[in-house]
Amino acid sequence: MTQPPILPRHMTKLGRSETFTFSCHKNVKCFTECCRMLELALTPYDVLRLRRATGLTSRQLLDEYIIIEQDPGEPFPRFYLTMVDDGRASCVFVSEQGCTVYPHRPSACRAYPLGRAVVRCENGTKEEHFVLLKEAHCQGFAEPAAHNAVQYSAEQELVTYNRFNDAITTIVQHDSIRKGRKPSPEDIDLYILALYNIDTFREKVVADRLDTIKRNESEKNCLIQDDEKLLLFGIDWLHQQLFDRS
Ligand code: SF4
Ligand code: SF4
Structure with missing residues (x-):
């Protein structure tokens, strides 16, 4: 039988309907403390939304705001938001008033x-697991507002984010990856292109420069004008490129 992972001391397992008390607002003493000295991993949908918040292109975000790290033991690279060298390693988007990209x-x-993990089972179903991260500096747990994991996710508008983040598990948790396949440097380039560099990916769709089924003009227009559809198309295209070719 597989043993459940041992969690760090500040994390506890949380059932879907188990309640916890927490609230974060401008009047907590630690306001914006958690926006400093952190490793902020970004998903492709996070980058799409930051692009919308900042007006920058995905290429500019990659060049100026994102650090790409490839651990030799991991199949795919990880993407982190840059922190400012201000002696407090602050997030590039934090101000005294709070998060400057809050809606995105x-x-x-x-x-x-909350921490959330999704595991894809062999029969194609998904399992969702939650943990609660209770860090000593965070005063939010002293606030009276009670939630459970499902309510809190909805309040924080995570449902859309989870939809895209979960779609990517079809790539990162693909059977062949779980069995130890190491993507080639070319595969990693495609991964970055389709998932994290949506503007360059869009240019390639427009110019029919992707090695894939050609799309008619109306399908192309639909993809070109809709970032979310383009990202979902990119996930399918990447799946095809990495796993469906002989
Ligand atoms: S209450 Fe917690 S989440 Fe909110 S600012 Fe303080 S440390 Fe961050
Ligand atoms: S993006 Fe906003 S909420 Fe997140 S760490 Fe930066 S300032 Fe804080």
């Missing part, structure tokens, strides 16, 4: 203090 803040910022 990344999934990890919305989810805190």
